[in-house]
Amino acid sequence: MHRAGIIVALIGILSLDITNGRSVNRFGIFNIGPKNEENALDIQISFGVDVIRAHGKLGLSLPAAVGEWTHCNDDQTCVQWGDFATVELKDGSAPGCGRVEWTTTYAREIEDCYDIEEGVHWYGGGETHTQTWPIESNAQGEGAHITGGGDSIQKYDHYYLGVVENYWLLSNGAALYVDPDTPLFFSLNTTRPNRVCFIARDETPFTKREPLTLKYEWCTAENVKAAHQLAISTFFEKPTGIPDEVMLVQPLWSTWAEYKTDVNQTIVLDFARRVVSEGFGNSSHIQIDDDWETCYGSEEFSPTKFPDPKTMVDAIKAMNMRVTLWVHPFINYECPLFTEAMSNGYLVKDAKGKTGITDWWQGSNTGIIDMTNPDAVTWWTDRLRNLQESTGIDSFKFDAGETFLLPASSVLTGESDMWPQLYTTKYVETCATFGGLAETRVAHLNQKDVFFVRMSDKDSRWGNNNGLKAMIPALLQMGIVGYPYILPDMIGGNAYGDEMPSKEMYVRWMQLNIFMPAVQFSLVPWKYDSETVQICLDVLAQREMYREEILAAARQAVEDGSPINRPIWWVDPTDENTFTIGDAYMLGDNILVAPVVEEGAVSRDIYLPTGTWRSAVDSAVHVGPQWLRNYPAPLNVTPFFIKTA
Numbered sequence: 073m074h075r076a077g078i079i080v081a082l083i084g085i086l087s088l089d090i091t092n093g094r095s096v097n098r099f100g101i102f103n104i105g106p107k108n109e110e111n112a113l114d115i116q117i118s119f120g121v122d123v124i125r126a127h128g129k130l131g132l133s134l135p136a137a138v139g140e141w142t143h144c145n146d147d148q149t150c151v152q153w154g155d156f157a158t159v160e161l162k163d164g165s166a167p168g169c170g171r172v173e174w175t176t177t178y179a180r181e182i183e184d185c186y187d188i189e190e191g192v193h194w195y196g197g198g199e200t201h202t203q204t205w206p207i208e209s210n211a212q213g214e215g216a217h218i219t220g221g222g223d224s225i226q227k228y229d230h231y232y233l234g235v236v237e238n239y240w241l242l243s244n245g246a247a248l249y250v251d252p253d254t255p256l257f258f259s260l261n262t263t264r265p266n267r268v269c270f271i272a273r274d275e276t277p278f279t280k281r282e283p284l285t286l287k288y289e290w291c292t293a294e295n296v297k298a299a300h301q302l303a304i305s306t307f308f309e310k311p312t313g314i315p316d317e318v319m320l321v322q323p324l325w326s327t328w329a330e331y332k333t334d335v336n337q338t339i340v341l342d343f344a345r346r347v348v349s350e351g352f353g354n355s356s357h358i359q360i361d362d363d364w365e366t367c368y369g370s371e372e373f374s375p376t377k378f379p380d381p382k383t384m385v386d387a388i389k390a391m392n393m394r395v396t397l398w399v400h401p402f403i404n405y406e407c408p409l410f411t412e413a414m415s416n417g418y419l420v421k422d423a424k425g426k427t428g429i430t431d432w433w434q435g436s437n438t439g440i441i442d443m444t445n446p447d448a449v450t451w452w453t454d455r456l457r458n459l460q461e462s463t464g465i466d467s468f469k470f471d472a473g474e475t476f477l478l479p480a481s482s483v484l485t486g487e488s489d490m491w492p493q494l495y496t497t498k499y500v501e502t503c504a505t506f507g508g509l510a511e512t513r514v515a516h517l518n519q520k521d522v523f524f525v526r527m528s529d530k531d532s533r534w535g536n537n538n539g540l541k542a543m544i545p546a547l548l549q550m551g552i553v554g555y556p557y558i559l560p561d562m563i564g565g566n567a568y569g570d571e572m573p574s575k576e577m578y579v580r581w582m583q584l585n586i587f588m589p590a591v592q593f594s595l596v597p598w599k600y601d602s603e604t605v606q607i608c609l610d611v612l613a614q615r616e617m618y619r620e621e622i623l624a625a626a627r628q629a630v631e632d633g634s635p636i637n638r639p640i641w642w643v644d645p646t647d648e649n650t651f652t653i654g655d656a657y658m659l660g661d662n663i664l665v666a667p668v669v670e671e672g673a674v675s676r677d678i679y680l681p682t683g684t685w686r687s688a689v690d691s692a693v694h695v696g697p698q699w700l701r702n703y704p705a706p707l708n709v710t711p712f713f714i715k716t717a
C-alpha cells in the first residue's frame with residue numbers, strides 16, 4: 073500500500089548507508105559455509121531521522137565475482153549489481169514501516185543480517201525446543217523457518233516446534249516481518265556470530281522460484297510495545313472470536329501422560345469419576361487421547377477397548393464435563409481406510425503424483441490427509457462429524473500438522489510459494505471449524521482462527537530445554553506472534569522415558585500455570601498426596617476468583633490482538649529491567665504472576681514495574697518500580713500481585 077504523504081517520513085526511517093563493507097572476515101562454520109560478505113552493504117533502521125534501532129548488512133552471501141554495485145535510480149533507494157541482483161527500499165504497508173526488497177535472477181541465495189546489539193533484546197520467530205525469553209541467547213544454526221523445521225538434519229530432532237511466524241520484535245522499538253511467500257532460512261548467532269540472519273534460498277523444503285526474492289518490512293516506533301502493536305495491526309489478522317469460555321477458566325483432563333496408549337472405556341470412566349470424587353468436579357472436559365481407534369486413521373472406536381462409546385460419553389456428560397477425542401491427519405497403511413483415501417486422491421502426493429508415504433510416531437508407513445485439497449477436507453471432516461453425531465463427542469484434540477511429518481517432495485494444492493507451511497495453515501483452519509474446544513499443536517498464519525493452540529509436549533524436567541522453565545517463555549513467545557488462546561501442556565509434563573515429576577515440580581508447574589489461558593491435567597495430583605491435591609484445588613479456586621479478568625483479556629484479543637498473557641514490559645515498555653524477564657508474566661494489564669521456577673527454591677526475586685501493587689499473598693502494598701528480593705514462596709504459595717494504581 074502506497075500512501076502519498078508518507079514518502080518524506082520514510083526516507084528518514086530507512087536509510088541505506090552506501091559504504092561498501094569490504095570486510096575480510098570469514099566467519100566460522102556452524103553447519104554450512106564458509107560464508108563470504110564481500111559485497112555486503114550497510115543498512116541502518118532508524119526511528120525518525122537519527123535514532124537508530126538496528127544495524128545490518130545487506131547481501132552478505134553475494135558472490136565476490138558480481139563486482140561493484142551501481143544505483144538504479146536517482147533517489148538512491150535502489151542498488152544493483154548489473155542484472156545479477158537488485159535491492160530496493162520501498163514504502164511500508166503502514167506509516168512507520170519501510171520495506172527491503174531483493175530480486176535476483178541468478179543468485180540462489182540472498183542473505184541479510186542484523187546485529188545483536190548490547191542491551192537490545194529479541195523476541196518472536198518460532199516456538200522452540202529450548203525456549204528462552206528473550207531469544208538472543210538461544211543460538212540457532214541456519215535452517216528452514218517452518219513448523220517443525222530448523223537446523224537439524226535429524227527428522228525428530230528438529231529445532232522448531234509447532235508454531236512459527238516470520239515475525240521478530242526488538243526491545244528498543246523495532247519489528248521485522250518477512251513476507252510469508254519467502255523460502256526463508258534463519259540463523260541466530262551461529263553462521264554469522266552476533267548476527268541474526270534472514271536468508272531466501274529456494275531449496276528443499278521450498279519450491280523453486282524465478283526470480284528469487286527476499287522481501288521484508290521493518291516498522292519502528294516509540295518503544296517495544298508500540299512497535300509490536302503497529303506490527304500486529306499491520307501484518308496479522310485478529311481472532312474472529314473467543315474459544316470456549318468454560319475451557320478458558322476450568323481445567324481439562326487428558327488421558328495421555330497418565331495412561332499413554334493404555335486407554336479403554338473402563339479406564340476413561342474411572343478417570344472421570346476420580347476427577348469428580350477428588351474435588352475437581354468443576355472441570356471443562358475429559359480428553360481421550362491415543363489409542364482408541366481400530367487402527368490409526370480409521371476414526372472408529374475399537375469395539376474391544378470401547379464397546380459402547382455413546383454410553384461412556386453420556387456418563388461423563390452426566391458428571392457435568394464435556395468429552396474430546398484425540399485425532400491426527402494420518403492413515404496408516406495397515407488401516408483398510410488407507411486404500412479408499414488413496415484411490416480418491418485424499419492423501420498428500422509426491423512430486424511424481426503418487427501417494428506420498430511418510431512416518432510418524434505411531435506408524436512407519438503412513439499416508440497423510442491432504443488438508444490443502446478441499447475434497448479431502450470434506451471427506452475427512454464429514455467422517456469426524458459423523459463420529460460426533462453417533463457418540464456425542466464434543467470436539468477434538470488435533471495432533472501433528474508440522475511440515476516435517478509430510479512426505480518428501482510433497483505436492484500440495486494452492487499457491488506453491490506458500491508450501492510447505494500451507495499444510496499447517498489449512499490444517500488449523502479445518503480444525504478450527506470444530507468449535508471452541510478444538511485444540512491443535514501447530515499454527516502458521518492462523519491468527520484469525522478461533523482455537524486453542526497447545527504448547528508442544530513438554531518434558532518432565534526443570535530446565536529451559538523443553539521443561540518447566542520453558543513454559544513461561546513459550547507462553548510469551550506464542551502470544552507475541554499472534555496466538556492469545558494458548559493451551560499450556562500438561563501439568564508436570566509428559567513423563568516420557570524415565571522422567572517422572574517430583575511433587576515439588578508438579579506443584580510448581582501447577583502454580584506457574586495459574587493465569588495462563590487454560591489448565592491441562594493428565595498426571596493426576598492424587599498420585600502424590602493430599603497436600604498436592606489441595607494446592608491444585610487452591611490454585612484453581614484463585615483462577616475462578618479472577619475468571620472475569622481471564623475472560624476480559626480473552627475478549628480484548630478479538631479487539632486488538634493483544635495476548636492474554638503479556639510480557640512484563642507491557643506495563644512499562646520504557647523500563648529496561650523488564651526486557652529480560654522470562655520467569656514472570658501478566659494476565660491482562662493488572663495481574664503480575666511470579667511463580668517459583670527453580671528446583672528447591674522457597675523464595676525468589678520479583679520485579680514490580682511502575683505502579684502500585686497489592687500482593688495476593690499477604691495483601692501488602694508495594695510501589696514499583698522495585699525489586700522485591702527473596703520474596704518468600706514456600707511450596708504452597710504462588711506469588712502474584714494486583715495492580716491497583
Ligand SMILES: *[C@@H]1O[C@H](CO)[C@@H](O)[C@H](O)[C@H]1NC(C)=O
Pocket residue numbers: 188208209210211261265266
Ligand atoms: C553469541 O555467541 C557467542 C559465542 O558462543 C557468545 O559468546 C555470545 O554471548 C552470544 N551472543 C548472545 C547475544 O548470546
Ligand SMILES: *[C@@H]1O[C@H](CO)[C@@H](O)[C@H](O)[C@H]1NC(C)=O
Pocket residue numbers: 351352353354
Ligand atoms: C464449583 O463452582 C461453584 C461456583 O461456580 C462452587 O460453588 C462449587 O463449590 C464448586 N465446586 C467444586 C467441587 O469446586
Ligand SMILES: *[C@@H]1O[C@H](CO)[C@@H](O)[C@H](O)[C@H]1NC(C)=O
Pocket residue numbers: 335336337338339376377378379
Ligand atoms: C480396560 O483395561 C483394564 C486394565 O487393563 C481392564 O481391567 C478392563 O477390563 C479393560 N476394559 C475394557 C472395556 O477393555
